[in-house]
Amino acid sequence: MVDPLAHVPGDRGWPLVGHTLMFVRDARGLTERNRQRYGDVYRMRVLGREGITFLTPQATREVFLDPGKVLSSEQGWSNTIGDLFRNGLMLRDFDDHHRHRRVMQQAFSRAALAGYVDAIHDVTDRHLRDLPDGDVDVYLLMKRLTLDIAAEVFVGVSLGAESERVNRAFADAVAASITPLRVPLPGTPWRRGLRGRAELVRVFGDLVAARRREAEPRTDLLSRLAHATTDDGELLPVDDVVDHMVFLMLAAHDTTTSTLAVLLWQLALHPAEQDRVADEVRALDGAPVTPADHGDLVHTTRAMQEALRLSPPVPFSPRRATADLEITGVHVPAGTGVSVSSLMLHRHPDWWTRPDAFDPDRFAPGREEHKQHSHLFVPFGGGAHLCIGNHVAEVMVKAIVARLLATRRVTADPRAGVVISPIPIPKPKGPMLLTVR
Ligand code: HEM
Structure with a gap:
């Protein structure tokens, strides 16, 4: 059989599974090894898909902008x-995606965002007030805090007793996304993931129906979406909102x-950087962070x-x-997977000085890498x-950073050896302990 990707450097990995197991175990290591062996464009086979990975900013631009409208995000x-x-x-494409994005944009307008700011600060203050001095797993702390913010700002409810169940349902659905075995056998991550989804659909289904019955729309994101209309003035079907x-x-x-976990961890390891941030957020003098402040919080x-x-x-x-195309001059046959990677691009040694170091000044005027x-x-x-x-x-x-560092200081043990697993969404492999004082 003719190999449609014969012109692309790389190998096909192991029989049947290709590179899936290596990718799930160590995505960064595999990608870096491939870059060193094959360069910035190479083929990979993950979860049954044959594809090309592009590691240059120009290819990333061509993929994101997709001028020919042939690259499907859904697929x-x-x-x-x-x-x-x-x-x-x-998981929507082209015209259908555009139509839904326009409806959703109503929940992300400047006015809508201004309405979320107070709720974000209120929930943050509540959490941090109760935070005792001492050691804390910053990943778990941030996870609880952001879920509570999401519940109150996006859903307009305090999840209370449901919070743990909803959190579990999300964790199961996210973990299932990279499991190679996609059969819902009892006890498998895939089955737990599908159950997690069913639980979320139930929770949100009840909430959307309740919001539609209310005469006065509230200001949370769910209410805005439940009442948002298409260009024809139609409400979205309940299933779509869910x-x-x-x-x-x-x-x-x-x-x-x-x-947040990575940022606070790095600031704990770099006290001088933490001082600069702390001085700046103290100058806010308790005022909330708004989108307009971003220019000041350099x-x-x-x-x-x-x-x-x-x-x-x-x-x-x-x-x-979905059709043949060229990306940075490389022929991509219809049906091929295409992947760009912020993970690699953001540490590409051709572009960044000391790519693995935490060095916020690389973004400062004069360097602006x-x-x-x-x-x-x-x-x-x-x-x-986008x-x-x-x-x-x-x-x-x-x-969250402003409210925490205005009154507290965080430190961490540099020998703790925290390892972050980058996929599907970065997460520390063990505890990520900070000391808060
Ligand atoms: C630091 C936090 C976040 C990061 C780094 C992030 C990053 C991203 C990236 C890279 C994409 C595009 C993926 C692709 O093109 O394949 C994306 C899409 C999306 N993000 Fe975020 N995101 C963050 C937070 C949020 C938040 C807070 C929300 C909602 C309140 C959100 C909602 C979405 C949605 C709905 C999409 C899909 C957009 C579309 O397909 O048109 N994200 N995000």
């Missing part, structure tokens, strides 16, 4: 999260958790960018070609699927 993501988060915005909410909670929750912004560079919450963006190419630093993606929640994420991360 790219479907073999990992398709069954678990179906019909979410990232699917969007399930996906949104995924997109919003683990991504901000991981950013050190906080750079530290956040550096956390997103080192540990991007969405490490790979997969697509699938990220500006060497429009698509070198892409934590929020780009093009039609993260719709990037401003919400920025406010959330900065508000």
